[in-house]
Amino acid sequence: MQLRVLSREDVRQAVSMAEAIQIVEDAFIQLSSGKAVVPIRTPIDIPRHHGTILFMPAYLSDSDAAGVKVVSVFPDNIRAGRPTISALVVINDATTGEPQAVLDGSYLTALRTGAASGVATRWLSRKESSIVAIFGAGTQGRTQLEAVCEVRNVYRVWVYDIARETAELFAEEMKQRGGRIPADVRVAAFPTEAVREADVICTATTSRKPVFSHKDLKTGVHINGIGSFKPEMQEIDEITARSALIVVDSREAAWAEAGDLMIPRDKGLLNENDIYAEIGEIANRQKPGRVNDEQTTFFKAVGNAIQDIAVASFLLKKANREGLGTIVEI
Numbered sequence: 001m002q003l004r005v006l007s008r009e010d011v012r013q014a015v016s017m018a019e020a021i022q023i024v025e026d027a028f029i030q031l032s033s034g035k036a037v038v039p040i041r042t043p044i045d046i047p048r049h050h051g052t053i054l055f056m057p058a059y060l061s062d063s064d065a066a067g068v069k070v071v072s073v074f075p076d077n078i079r080a081g082r083p084t085i086s087a088l089v090v091i092n093d094a095t096t097g098e099p100q101a102v103l104d105g106s107y108l109t110a111l112r113t114g115a116a117s118g119v120a121t122r123w124l125s126r127k128e129s130s131i132v133a134i135f136g137a138g139t140q141g142r143t144q145l146e147a148v149c150e151v152r153n154v155y156r157v158w159v160y161d162i163a164r165e166t167a168e169l170f171a172e173e174m175k176q177r178g179g180r181i182p183a184d185v186r187v188a189a190f191p192t193e194a195v196r197e198a199d200v201i202c203t204a205t206t207s208r209k210p211v212f213s214h215k216d217l218k219t220g221v222h223i224n225g226i227g228s229f230k231p232e233m234q235e236i237d238e239i240t241a242r243s244a245l246i247v248v249d250s251r252e253a254a255w256a257e258a259g260d261l262m263i264p265r266d267k268g269l270l271n272e273n274d275i276y277a278e279i280g281e282i283a284n285r286q287k288p289g290r291v292n293d294e295q296t297t298f299f300k301a302v303g304n305a306i307q308d309i310a311v312a313s314f315l316l317k318k319a320n321r322e323g324l325g326t327i328v329e330i
């Protein structure tokens with residue numbers, strides 16, 4: 001059997017953020033229209049090393065794409081200079097079931113997670129949104145910013161990280177990035193400084209407590225909360241969650257995994273009816289997105305295998321056409 005092996009660099013070069021946003025939007029529409037088979041992912045917690053390995057299978061019927069991602073989240077890695085997240089994706093041929101390709105899933109994860117926030121920002125933020133705040137200057141923070149800049153004309157960016165030097169590195173890198181990312185990237189000394197003029201906020205931290213206060217938010221802000229993916233993790237405070245129009249990637253996964261919603265629910269502050277929509281229902285025009293400039297909108301995403309499999313499958317088709325990667329006989 002032959003397998004195509006695609007490296008991180010192959011993924012980076014072959015799929016742009018603009019393409020990823022389109023692919024992920026289409027995947028969310030399939031998910032919310034019942035055209036995806038996606039069991040809740042299986043986590044294996046390894047408390048001794050403070051890590052989790054997640055097994056994430058999916059099949060999208062319109063795309064006829066199937067596969068699985070195995071992704072590790074080990075926050076202590078950062079102390080050893082290693083990334084928090086590492087991952088591999090296997091794509092299967094949906095007609096025969098045979099494995100077709102193995103891809104680096106680390107950059108792919110950052111790309112599709114950014115893309116999800118790009119989709120949500122396009123549907124939920126005010127059109128004239130132009131100032132962005134990023135919480136968590138890590139791997140995800142970078143693609144969060146890239147995605148928001150893809151869908152809105154951004155002229156200023158604030159970044160806040162509990163490790164100031166990490167935020168400074170982020171700012172230096174992003175100032176030089178060019179394209180749609182502006183050169184005006186500022187490090188905030190406090191969360192308040194980052195959020196008070198922000199039209200769009202992305203939280204991409206490993207925090208277990210809220211990263212900013214609701215009282216500092218600007219009217220009409222849109223928030224993408226992607227860091228918390230376990231019941232005990234929380235980035236968004238309860239008052240903000242309670243007062244916002246809440247949109248999720250998947251209802252089922254949100255109530256099983258999203259501390260940002262489960263913590264206020266367990267205190268009696270939110271219930272299942274407080275999720276307004278899945279983003280796929282909005283992108284599919286079943287429900288309107290933002291309806292006025294005063295609403296606070298909150299997109300809560302825990303991440304879904306359909307995003308990985310849709311982007312990986314697009315990439316594999318391109319790789320087959322253009323001969324990207326390496327063929328290995330196994």
Ligand SMILES: NC(=O)c1ccc[n+]([C@@H]2O[C@H](COP(=O)([O-])OP(=O)(O)OC[C@H]3O[C@@H](n4cnc5c(N)ncnc54)[C@H](O)[C@@H]3O)[C@@H](O)[C@H]2O)c1
Pocket residue numbers: 073075078084085109110113135136137138139140141160161162163166204205206207210211225226227228229301302303304
């Ligand atoms: N929802 C999804 O689809 C999805 C996808 C990928 C990753 N994630 C999650 O996103 C989070 C970030 O991932 P990453 O790969 O960027 O990790 P990372 O370790 O590269 O970056 C996280 C950053 O957050 C900072 N941080 C921690 N607490 C903070 C706080 N209270 N305020 C400000 N900054 C703080 C850390 O100092 C670090 O720089 C992880 O929890 C990860 O599991 C979610």
